[in-house]
């Protein structure tokens with residue numbers, strides 16, 4: 001993706017003011033405006049505005065089937081909205097081609113899913129290094145960065161273990177390391193603790209929120225769990241594809 005000149009970025013930002021701008025707060029790292037998404041006749045999103053600042057963790061809650069995952073996928077450039085805009089910092093995401101969005105997701109975003117989606121045959125360090133190597137970073141550098149990131153999530157002694165040799169919480173920490181190793185601007189997590197017991201889940205969400213926001217990333221966590229949402233900085237409820245005010 002072509003990086004805009006500072007002038008272009010400035011223009012983009014001035015034309016598109018942050019939602020609820022407050023004096024002294026940083027511009028959003030991630031912004032969705034007027035997001036509408038249909039699946040055929042089914043409404044996924046019916047007009048959502050949301051903004052997440054750098055270093056802020058936003059929990060997305062709401063009843064099943066009401067649009068939480070759709071919102072996450074639209075903000076993360078996995079789905080394109082039928083109406084509305086998605087901005088990552090000063091860059092508009094929703095108008096990029098599929099190929100450009102694929103590169104953007106790999107270079108600038110991180111993902112953590114309920115099932116860790118690690119490759120079973122690879123040790124932890126190679127799982128974490130993989131996205132860097134796909135992006136052309138040498139194996140030696142990628143493994144070095146992967147091991148440093150694994151150490152930051154408390155897995156310095158587990159770098160050679162395969163996913164089957166790790167506990168559920170440890171495997172999810174590897175997934176967090178993989179999401180963070182590329183220094184993403186935003187991290188998206190869909191039910192990241194859904195497969196874990198409450199204590200392990202609390203540790204994992206604290207680690208995810210702490211490590212990502214410490215790096216200045218914006219974090220979006222879809223969850224059904226009040227305890228997980230309480231560990232984020234802010235909560236929005238999505239009901240019938242809209243942000244609920246209740």
Ligand SMILES: Nc1ncnc2c1ncn2[C@@H]1O[C@H](COP(=O)(O)OP(=O)(O)OP(=O)(O)O)[C@@H](O)[C@H]1O
Nearest residue numbers: 039042043044062063064065066067068069070071
């Ligand atoms: N690929 C798809 N094709 C058709 N309809 C879809 C698709 N994905 C989601 N939907 C529909 O869009 C609506 C919102 O779904 P979404 O998965 O965003 O909800 P959710 O709040 O994340 O649900 P849950 O909490 O159960 O995961 C639902 O009616 C769902 O059935």
